[in-house]
Amino acid sequence: MKALCWHGKYDVRYETVPDPVISDDRDAIIRVTSCAICGSDLHLFNGIMPGMHEGDILGHETMGEVVEVGRGNKRLKVGDRVVVPFTIACGECFFCRRGYYSGCENSNPNKDKVKKLWGNSPAGLFGYSHLLGGYAGGQAEFLRVPYADIGPIKVPDGLSDEKVLFLSDIFPTGYMAAEFCDIHQGDTVAVWGCGPVGQFAIRSCFLLGAERVIAIDTVPERLALARTTGAQTVDFMQEDVYDVIQDMTRGRGADACIDAVGTEPHSTASIDSIVDRLKVATFMGTDQPHVLRQAIECCRNFGVVSIVGVYGGYLDKIPFGSAINRGLTIRMAQTPVQHYLPKLLRLIEEGKIDPSFVITHSVPLSQGSELYKTFRDKEDGCIKVVLQPHA
Structure with missing residues (x-):
């Protein structure tokens, strides 16, 4: 598949990488229909966040269609349209049970590394350094979603990607x-x-x-x-x-x-x-x-x-x-996105807010490398970039 990959400071490349595969019974694979460049991605682009490895797939604002589901995931089925929270949460630990999903104790496999920096570890995040799990991000054609029976929220067919994509983070x-x-x-x-x-x-x-x-x-x-x-x-x-x-x-x-x-x-x-x-x-x-x-x-x-x-x-x-x-x-806090999803989806369905107001640029994923620079430099009136991997 194609993806946007980090290769160092100011160096994001559109390149071919291996397709994701199911590695746990609770996983799901989604075909990404829309993703976005987040302001916090610029901290990676600018080279100030530690723990990045060359070739890491970027992105944590992602939605798409489920194309494969692990055997233990009874909540999702192939064909479901979902938005994926940027915070990865197990749903079972001390913090998840209290709604503090971004403090999940189980989703960061590298928590011992980040404890040396912060004293304790938050949840793992998509596409945001190996300190926070080393998970592949969603600026790609496909994404593996761990704990997919807890994170993604199903989206009604009547709502466009542009209206619901930003439930993932911003x-x-x-x-x-x-x-x-x-x-x-x-x-x-x-x-x-x-x-x-x-x-x-x-x-x-x-x-x-x-x-x-x-x-x-x-x-x-x-x-x-x-x-x-x-x-x-x-x-x-x-x-x-x-x-x-x-x-x-x-x-x-x-x-x-x-x-x-x-x-x-x-x-x-x-x-x-x-x-x-x-x-x-x-x-x-x-x-x-x-x-x-x-x-x-x-x-x-x-x-x-x-x-x-x-x-x-x-x-x-x-x-x-x-x-x-x-x-x-x-x-x-890092946002416990799963806590807010039902409430904010209702606000969108009721017409109290249309999140698409913030979009200024909507382009194919293949143009993502150039749009990182445009977004960073605030050129061409750029406020928010949405990328379509299959355009």
Whole structure:
């Protein structure tokens, strides 16, 4: 089959690889009908995440049609149309039984390696390094899905791929970011990052009752898309974000702040951002948490900071004194996608949200290597790329 494979920093290739096969009775094989490039894939493309091996198949936003099912999988059958969560979960362990699927104790065969980095291991993920399981990703013509009797959700025939594909990751992630904010009627929520996850966070904040959302970015197309929801926007390259939020909230700060950016923020001239870049460039640091620092400082007393942007290692100079002395609640997670799927699928079926709004580019998988660059460089108005492996 054909797939997009990682061969090092800035090097993604469209090439022929072996077809996946059933290796466990609970497995399923799907023929991928749509997949996408995620913002977190860019951390792999940019070479900042450890544990990648040359030739690894990328991708964790995937859906398709079941073409083969293991003998022990009684939930799926050949012909079922499914969306596959990016988090791989057994459904049986301590965390899965409590709905914390992204903390699954059994799905990462390399958990002893990641314990050395993080103290304990989260769930395995598709196409996201050997630290998180070494699983082949879904930017391919076919995908093996482990624990397929727990993860994939069946999709009604009346819903197009474009409407449901993002149930695999970015819609649940954005919704979780908003849910973490404990939104009350009349609240103001500030969202850093108007990429795909940020866009879903903005819409989810309004769905959950926020009166005002302040969307922070500098890319014109992203800011324009945020404004279509009724969000107020701030271009951080043109305005001081802290001062603007203070003015908008009469000096109190936002009720909740969402970091939908993570470890690779857009470069700014602020001192902390410059120091972050120097530390990473000289191997004296692992992440660039400029946005997180700003979110903490812009949040009102006893407010919530919600973190869904990806961080990988150790964060420097976090204003923890501000957070503790002002009573902030900080919530964060890799999304337990399976927990959110039934609720969010209903929202789509009821017409309360059409996730396809975020798509700007839809191309054959064979063009994926070029679109990685386009997405990274935010060229051609690119916000979200969908790939069709069989186009």
